[in-house]
Amino acid sequence: MSNLLWKTLAVSPAVLGATLLVSATAMAAPNATKEVAAAEKTAATEVAQTPQILAQAAPASNDAAVLDQVNRYSKEGTQNNSVSQVTSVSQFSDVQPTDWAFQALQSLVERYGCIAGYPSGVYRGNRALTRYEFAAGLNACLDRVNELIATATADLVTKQDLATLQRLQEEFSAELATLRGRVDSLEARTAELEANQFSTTTKLVGEAVFAVTDAFGSDTGDTNNTVFQDRVRLGLQTSFTGRDVLTTRLAASNTTPFNIQDGAGGQINTAADGEGLQTFQVNGGSTNNSIKIDRLTYEVPIGPAQVYLAAAGGQHSQYAAVNNPYFFDKTDGGNGALSTFSSENPIYRIGGGAGLALNIPFGQGGGILRPSSLTVGYLASEANNPADGAGLFDGNYAALGQLNFSVGDRIALAATYVHGYNGQGSSLFDAGGFNGNNLPLVGTEAANRLDTPTSSNSYGISAAFRPSDKLSISGFVSYHDVTPSGSGNDYEAWSYGAGVALPDFGKKGNVLGIFAGAVPYALNRPGFTGRNGGDVPYQIEGFYKYRVSDNVSITPGVIYLTSPGQNSDNDDAIIGTLRTTFTF
Missing domain, CATH: 2.40.160.10 (Porin)
Structure with missing residues (x-):
């Protein structure tokens, strides 16, 4: 499952929505699994037709490569590409109801609130994403899933779903740790600036x-x-x-x-x-x-x-x-x-x-x-x-x-x-x-x-x-x-x-x-x-x-x-x- 998930995520953020839905919907909406399975199958076909992207998305082999990916991911937000949370899939101008992943995205956006788009109102579903971009999306959805587990929906979670989540966290443990470390560091720096700022004007x-x-x-x-x-x-x-x-x-x-x-x-x-x-x-x-x-x-x-x-x-x-x-x-x-x-x-x-x-x-x-x-x-x-x-x-x-x-x-x-x-x-x-x-x-x-x-x-x-x-x-x-x-x-x-x-x-x-x-x-x-x-x-x-x-x-x-x-x-x-x- 994790291999298929990774290959799928390397293709586009639209696939991110479909694959994350496999785990999330199993916990909160079992009757949607057939729809997600169809999306997963289509994604697998799409990955098979684009092998050259997989080579670009291979995990970093050393610390220097990991840092390079972090730097590239960091620059995404400094070039007017920062993402913002949306509340409806209709806010994406480049996502149509006829798209194969429309239902999956709709569920993730409107039911779980863990998919974001760009300020220009697009989702960029045809653009290849990095491991760090996927890790950021995975982290958002995992946080939402943890909320569901902690509430009355916990009885909807199966052992297989939990195993899938565990494999995902293990696969992207380095990226998730890096992202959380950056967030912690940013929060600490922000607190320091607020405490010692000279003036707001x-x-x-x-x-x-x-x-x-x-x-x-x-x-x-x-x-x-x-x-x-x-x-x-x-x-x-x-x-x-x-x-x-x-x-x-x-x-x-x-x-x-x-x-x-x-x-x-x-x-x-x-x-x-x-x-x-x-x-x-x-x-x-x-x-x-x-x-x-x-x-x-x-x-x-x-x-x-x-x-x-x-x-x-x-x-x-x-x-x-x-x-x-x-x-x-x-x-x-x-x-x-x-x-x-x-x-x-x-x-x-x-x-x-x-x-x-x-x-x-x-x-x-x-x-x-x-x-x-x-x-x-x-x-x-x-x-x-x-x-x-x-x-x-x-x-x-x-x-x-x-x-x-x-x-x-x-x-x-x-x-x-x-x-x-x-x-x-x-x-x-x-x-x-x-x-x-x-x-x-x-x-x-x-x-x-x-x-x-x-x-x-x-x-x-x-x-x-x-x-x-x-x-x-x-x-x-x-x-x-x-x-x-x-x-x-x-x-x-x-x-x-x-x-x-x-x-x-x-x-x-x-x-x-x-x-x-x-x-x-x-x-x-x-x-x-x-x-x-x-x-x-x-x-x-x-x-x-x-x-x-x-x-x-x-x-x-x-x-x-x-x-x-x-x-x-x-x-x-x-x-x-x-x-x-x-x-x-």
Whole structure:
């Protein structure tokens, strides 16, 4: 009987129903045995016509083969093939009343409740099953039979039926033990998770950056040493609906930028200069590994619009499309370019803090042109301060408007406008004081320093083109019209750059990137002479991000600065970095 049962079960789950019914119906419904015998006979004929399946279903000869079967069985449930209990055979769309096994399945489903189907509403009766799939079905029916034995139906069980059940359990003892062990282990793990879970709505994400870096050059190199710096961020991402996310991020860092010097020994990158700054040195104001909340934002869809609300640490690049793939890292973290200049258009560094933004889609799109969107945002860096000249509307702020376009699947375009206001002593590209004390994140002193209250109007264009999966080209240009109040010291600032990235270069997950351009500089700004001249300061960066694992990457790279401080008389500076990033 067990041989016939095994051969039958190797063919299809439909046969499973017929063969299991031989034992089960003998206990609860003796008058159905003739029907089952007919089904068993048909199954035997079907097995005889498919000998090749038997070879595939032979019992494993060693532990490795058994484990392999367990793994394959486990994967069944991870590929949207998980089964669910049904209450009527009519729920199976692929089982018809004319099928030879219909009555057997109907009895097992409706009388004993030990046959399950797939979520798509099919039984897949023509598919070969593994020993572990059969063992799972056998286990379900044995449990049901044991219930019948323990009740008033026990007098219906014969010695022959019990012997058959014993042989079945012996034949599949290893599989049944494995399945029960997996269930016990799963129950134990579930209980442990429930007892120690952090939150049902919140997950913890983190990033730790370790960087060995040094600056070189005849002037700059003499005043800097090799340093080992770190920055750690822990983020709590909470979702209340599954579509929204509340981000609470803690940060600690000990990073300090290098001292870029001129020929006379004077420091070029003063408190109003962001030349040579690296992304991991964007520290939220923490320089001694003190912990700070550097981001508190909430994002939620409302109708067709995506709403962004920032209470602290908001930045335009968190909600607006930057169009600089592989160079840009949304968290100013350790997975994009090394420098703040190469990571994004400097126009997104104007203003920051607390505020509101909306991303609104429009247009149907058609042909090559895809649906577009409008992004608007307002961020104030002194929103929490009720003093005169501060607050949400009277202090430093920046209002952004951006049109986003996609051309086919390979080209993305954005046109950006930012109107900003900065009080005396601010910097133009300070991201709302995100790095502490209004320190700029990019650009020269001549482009950044604001000695009086100042209004600015900035215009930018960014584009990304991906001709293939192995090549990405992106770039930007920005123009800034800066108007200090009452001083007559108006000036214009420019910045532009382009980069080429080769994703999966050498290994999947790796990135080789080269980016070059002019960091934000002022055009012949009055009062800036000497170390801040009228030359264009260019920067060239090359890096190679090597993916060690899903959670660890190592990025060696070089940043080359020409004409620091907008003066070609100053010696060029070179920054070399080996950055290691851990994400979890």
